[in-house]
Amino acid sequence: MDSMVTTKGQVVIPSRLRHKYGIKNGTKVHFYDDEKTGEIRIVPITPEVIEKNFGFLGTKGKLLKALMEEKKLEREI
Secondary structure: OOOOEOOOOOEOOOHHHHHHOOOOOOOEEEEEEEOOOOEEEEEEEOHHHHHHOOOOOOOOOHHHHHHHHHHHHHHHO
16 A cells, blocks of 8 residues: 655555554554664554553553553543
């Protein structure tokens, strides 16, 4: 799938991928710059992604709880 970059540097994520990965209006995404391959990866920060990586940092859930609280506050804004 292809997409064009606008003059403002914006890119439209195709609807099929938005639905597949649970990307909705207001969903934060993280950009990974892989200098070795010259690729940019976009990873949505959704509850599913957070849950999948639970325990990765060995914080015993403290980081997950903080991230979920932050996301809750963002939704209220």
